[in-house]
Amino acid sequence: MFYPGKPVMEVGSADFPNARSAMNSPLAKALYGIDGITRVFFGSDFVTVTKSEDASWDFLKPEIFAAIMDFYTSGKPLFLDSNAAAAMDTAINEDDSETVAMIKELLETRIRPAVQDDGGDIEYRGFDTETGIVKLTMQGACSGCPSSSVTLKSGIENMLMHYVPEVKGVEQELDAAEDEDATLTG
Structure with a gap:
């Protein structure tokens, strides 16, 4: 788990089980650009990165920190499509029993x-x-x-x-x- 010191997700969370799913997020896409990353996940104030078994945290941590810091200094949005940003799965709807x-x-x-x-x-x-x-x-x-x-x-x-x-x-x-x-x- 990596803590950028800023809120990551305002509402809900976002899971990127593979590089293809990360295409609508510049941060997730940048993290998948690091060799050995197998999954990326955004929580309220943290980013979880999963690595492959043969990758070493000693080499990955500095690259991951750099990618996160570069993203936050770039001013880019977390998601290119704002509709994908919020997980509304637990929002209670009028038609819910x-x-x-x-x-x-x-x-x-x-x-x-x-x-x-x-x-x-x-x-x-x-x-x-x-x-x-x-x-x-x-x-x-x-x-x-x-x-x-x-x-x-x-x-x-x-x-x-x-x-x-x-x-x-x-x-x-x-x-x-x-x-x-x-x-x-x-």
Whole structure:
């Protein structure tokens, strides 16, 4: 986790699981330009960078710090398309049921801050009223972390089931790019 000393995201977070997804952010694109970077994630006041196994932090840290500082002195926007900037996944909409509103509120106030402390984030993807399953996506450092499924199942699932009786379980939903990567490596 890198702290630029300035707010990174005003609202929500942004996850860039591959270089292609970083094209709308000059900062993420610059970080992917560093050899050995495999994932970039923006939180409220931090940037999480994941490296490949064969890359060394000793060589990467100065380059990452330089890229972040260059970005902040350049005056460029964080995103080229301002619509992509804010993650509105937990915004409560008028047509949300009371159950969905409670799930979103718990995610935003209790779960998201804890996950962000570990350099990641969580994105709400939906709730199936028939099965009682909440669909979520882990992002940033949490997405590739072996303990993310434990976090998802024990921590998040237990909390949601405790406060929202309609919730019967939680499942992780992978992005298409991650699904493709898993197919290629698995």
